[in-house]
Amino acid sequence: MMMTRNKNIILSFYCFLLLPLALAAQQQKASHSLDAYLQTKGLVNVSSLDRSIHADLKYGTTDNFTKTVLYDSLSGIYLHPLAADKLVKAQKYLKTLHPDYSLLVYDAVRPLSVQKKMYKVVQNTKYAAYVANPSRTGLHNYGMAVDLTICDKQGKALDMGTPFDFFGSAAGINREAELVQKGVLTKQQVKNRELLRKVMLHAGFLTIRGEWWHFNAVSLTEARKSYKVIE
Known part of the structure; x- marks a missing residue:
């Protein structure tokens, strides 16, 4: 006993x-459950290709316009292999121009489930008009878009004139000279944006007019025709 x-x-x-x-x-x-899911969908963790690319995944924190954690289980930068290769090419080109600079990623693939969550969070707020309805898929949902900036060797983001996800004309890229004349942007801020565009365009990315931080690896038409949405 x-x-x-x-x-x-x-x-x-x-x-x-x-x-x-x-x-x-x-x-x-x-x-790491979302990481594992994205890997099953054939997406690539960019860090496995180039560890020098920095990440500050804003939607994995409350430091974003929704003030809500949207990625509750994501630790890496995930993109479609085509977009990931282009991002690595952009980083390498940036390093040839400015060895102390690196790309700093704010958002990459955004699964449709997260888009639905974001859309729901902003309803009845001032941001409702800025978040796409999940029924209309965007390039983030394919892992074909990336939101990013450039940071220095201490990891501090260069001054681009507005924060990431700023909703206003100063975030656009098509009237920068005019905004400098009006004192909304400085010449150095525009110079920093031009550097970001230079390296991203060199790697084969496409710009959009309204957001200095957003770049597409392919057109939305091509994505809808040739690639699968990440649910």
Whole structure:
């Protein structure tokens, strides 16, 4: 009887020791669940191609316009292989121009499930008009778009005149000279934007007029014709 009791005490002691380890393993697995899902869809973790590219995934924090964590289990920059290769090419070109600079990614693939979450969060807010209805897929949903900037060797983002996801005319790229004349932007801020565009265009990305930080690897028409949406 005493031996059985001692065995139970020992077993309970080991369970007490192992429980935190089991919970930690479970949490680690959960924290990478979106990463694992994206890999099954054939997307590439950009860090596996070039570790010098920096990441500050804004939607994985509350530091974004929704003030909500939208990626609750994402740790890497994931893109379609075509877009990932272009991003690495852009980084290498940037390094030839400015060895101390690096690309700093704010957002890459945005699964449709996250787009739906974002769309729901902004309803009845001033941002509702700026978030695309999930029924109309965008290039982020294919892993074919990337939002980014340039940072220095300390990881500090260059001044581009507006923050990421700024909703206003100053975020656009088609009236920069006029905005400089009006004092909305400085010449250095525009110069920084031009550097970002130079390296991204060199790598084969496409710009959009309204957002200095957004670049597309292919056109939306091509994506809808040739690639699959990441649900």
